[in-house]
Amino acid sequence: MKRLFKNMTAIQLSLYAVLLLSFIGSMYFINFNYGFYDEPIAKITEATSEETRELSDIYGNEDVLFTQQLRGEIQNGEYRGELIELANEYSLSGANDHEYRVGQDLFVFIDGPAVDGAALSGTIDDVKRDKYVVALTWIFIFVLLVIGKKQGFYSIVSLALNAVILSYALDIYISTENASLLLIASVSILLFTVTSLLLVNGFNEKTYAAIVSTMVGVFVALLLAFFAIWASGGNGLNYEEMQFLSRPYEVVFMAGLFIGSLGAVMDVAITMSASIFTLYEKDPDISIEAMKTSGIEIGKDIMGTMTNILFFVYISGSIPMLLLYLSNGAGWPFSFSINLSLEIARALAGGLGIVLTIPIGIYTSIFFIKRKRAAQ
Amino acid sequence: MNVLILLAIMLCMAMVMIGGKKGAISFLSLFINFLILLFTVYMMSNPDNDPILWAIIACVAISCVNLFFINGVNNTTVAAFLSTVITMIVLLFFILITTDLTMINGFGEEEIDELSMFSLYIGISFVELAAVVIIISTIGAITDIAISITSPMREVHFHNPGISRRELVRAGFAIGRDLLGTSTNTLFFAFFGSYLGLLIWFKDLSYSLGQIVNSKVFTAEMITILCAGIGIALVIPIASWITAYLLTRKSGSVK
Numbered sequence: 001m002k003r004l005f006k007n008m009t010a011i012q013l014s015l016y017a018v019l020l021l022s023f024i025g026s027m028y029f030i031n032f033n034y035g036f037y038d039e040p041i042a043k044i045t046e047a048t049s050e051e052t053r054e055l056s057d058i059y060g061n062e063d064v065l066f067t068q069q070l071r072g073e074i075q076n077g078e079y080r081g082e083l084i085e086l087a088n089e090y091s092l093s094g095a096n097d098h099e100y101r102v103g104q105d106l107f108v109f110i111d112g113p114a115v116d117g118a119a120l121s122g123t124i125d126d127v128k129r130d131k132y133v134v135a136l137t138w139i140f141i142f143v144l145l146v147i148g149k150k151q152g153f154y155s156i157v158s159l160a161l162n163a164v165i166l167s168y169a170l171d172i173y174i175s176t177e178n179a180s181l182l183l184i185a186s187v188s189i190l191l192f193t194v195t196s197l198l199l200v201n202g203f204n205e206k207t208y209a210a211i212v213s214t215m216v217g218v219f220v221a222l223l224l225a226f227f228a229i230w231a232s233g234g235n236g237l238n239y240e241e242m243q244f245l246s247r248p249y250e251v252v253f254m255a256g257l258f259i260g261s262l263g264a265v266m267d268v269a270i271t272m273s274a275s276i277f278t279l280y281e282k283d284p285d286i287s288i289e290a291m292k293t294s295g296i297e298i299g300k301d302i303m304g305t306m307t308n309i310l311f312f313v314y315i316s317g318s319i320p321m322l323l324l325y326l327s328n329g330a331g332w333p334f335s336f337s338i339n340l341s342l343e344i345a346r347a348l349a350g351g352l353g354i355v356l357t358i359p360i361g362i363y364t365s366i367f368f369i370k371r372k373r374a375a376q
Numbered sequence: 377m378n379v380l381i382l383l384a385i386m387l388c389m390a391m392v393m394i395g396g397k398k399g400a401i402s403f404l405s406l407f408i409n410f411l412i413l414l415f416t417v418y419m420m421s422n423p424d425n426d427p428i429l430w431a432i433i434a435c436v437a438i439s440c441v442n443l444f445f446i447n448g449v450n451n452t453t454v455a456a457f458l459s460t461v462i463t464m465i466v467l468l469f470f471i472l473i474t475t476d477l478t479m480i481n482g483f484g485e486e487e488i489d490e491l492s493m494f495s496l497y498i499g500i501s502f503v504e505l506a507a508v509v510i511i512i513s514t515i516g517a518i519t520d521i522a523i524s525i526t527s528p529m530r531e532v533h534f535h536n537p538g539i540s541r542r543e544l545v546r547a548g549f550a551i552g553r554d555l556l557g558t559s560t561n562t563l564f565f566a567f568f569g570s571y572l573g574l575l576i577w578f579k580d581l582s583y584s585l586g587q588i589v590n591s592k593v594f595t596a597e598m599i600t601i602l603c604a605g606i607g608i609a610l611v612i613p614i615a616s617w618i619t620a621y622l623l624t625r626k627s628g629s630v631k
Contacts, residue, residue, distance in 0.1 A: 260569020
């Protein structure tokens with residue numbers, strides 16, 4: 001026992017050490033990685049806002065426009081160390097512009113070599129955001145580890161693993177001609193479900209039952225969504241917001257729906273199977289009816305909050321666009337159908353998946369328990 | 377027939393068939409939350425109203441619906457409500473700092489081409505809106521975890537009335553940790569699903585890693601996912617402490 005404890009701490013210690021080292025290493029790298037970029041990067045050393053102009057448009061929107069003079073030092077490439085002068089225009093609202101500050105790194109286009117002794121001139125392309133993304137990722141990792149300990153660690157691993165699977169699946173989709181996105185999404189969904197549930201719950205019958213009910217639940221939800229779209233002839237769905245895609249966006253939407261509801265369906269499936277198996281373990285002679293009744297009771301408690309979770313994730317992303325439409329004189333029905341139809345359809349179809357997984361989860365778990373009883 | 381109405385009818389039927397009265401209440405809460413959200417957007421469309429303030433009002437109203445309307449007013453829901461509001465405000469400040477630093481405000485490149493006919497200078501702060509979007513997308517998950525921690529904690533306290541505050545907090549942490557994996561998964565996949573179009577777009581453009589990591593759209597997605605995860609983790613200690621405090625304080629006054 002003592003030995004085990006000692007071993008554990010050794011493993012933990014080395015884990016912490018690796019974590020700390022990679023934290024320091026990556027933070028150092030991300031702050032001094034200018035050489036890895038081909039595009040010139042300028043560090044802002046001086047920023048002065050000069051003139052201001054008040055704006056108003058035909059819809060009565062009022063805004064203020066500022067002109068900003070920036071001086072910076074080029075950090076990489078052939079002009080490294082040289083000064084650059086940049087002009088920037090930003091508005092108070094900032095829908096497509098930014099107010100830059102001293103110390104920030106910007107990607108710039110340089111007009112050409114400087115004329116004897118003067119500073120370079122150029123235009124701003126974009127902000128260098130990598131260091132913030134990395135820093136926030138570390139905050140996320142530390143918060144999850146400190147609060148969640150082992151479970152936090154598994155959440156991080158499962159997120160990373162699922163992101164890799166998704167990225168790989170999309171690579172296959174992009175590189176294969178005439179690839180069916182729905183088929184690829186189905187295979188990835190199986191992988192997502194198996195890896196996530198095994199990571200969270202380990203190898204046991206609870207997990208197997210949850211995997212089966214997740215798959216059935218997601219596919220039933222997808223079938224119903226297909227049915228609803230078919231029965232209504234797709235009336236009411238506006239794909240305008242996906243127009244930037246050079247791919248059949250109906251399919252992309254369906255695949256997104258599929259993947260998006262998966263997490264919630266998994267959550268319901270594991271909750272159902274875990275609670276029904278607990279009932280069975282506490283009383284191996286429990287009747288099927290009793291398990292069904294308790295299962296439905298638990299299901300009732302979770303269906304409201306679970307559907308709400310999906311609903312907010314989907315809808316909230318549309319708020320800025322909705323506001324832009326409304327401020328540009330578009331009426332509510334129009335703004336609503338352009339910006340919210342896909343999100344609401346997703347939330348409703350995902351909700352269907354959640355609710356239907358409750359009975360599916362109950363019957364699957366009971367099936368597994370029956371098999372176990374028969375084997376004994 | 378409109379797809380949305382058809383889907384809504386199907387969902388309502390499923391919820392009532394499986395959940396009975398509670399199912400009907402759950403469906404109604406979804407509808408009420410939608411109205412709250414629309415009202416919030418309406419208030420935000422007036423540049424004189426502060427988006428952050430209205431986001432806080434919306435979140436308070438939404439957690440009232442999710443907790444009090446679905447589960448009734450009692451010790452457990454009050455504790456969950458307090459934990460939700462405190463977590464939300466802490467998280468909101470964190471998100472505001474992040475969105476300000478990373479400059480993910482406004483629209484991404486894939487959207488901006490379509491918006492050429494719009495006036496973008498509408499006087500509403502898009503830096504604040506970026507934070508509003510993140511906080512509202514996580515509010516459902518935060519209330520869910522809060523109630524899932526406070527109600528078993530009350531059971532623990534009920535079955536062991538003599539339990540110390542410290543023990544109770546520890547129990548809360550243990551309950552919360554068990555929820556962490558599945559709840560983060562729920563959110564991650566929901567985000568993956570809604571970003572699928574963008575991810576395909578990125579892959580189609582064959583951006584380099586450097587371009588992806590620095591782009592506004594990708595950063596915004598990453599920050600949303602990471603902040604949501606941080607929010608879910610943060611509610612665990614906050615809910616455990618508040619519930620333990622409320623439960624032990626009450627038992628103290630009874631004695």
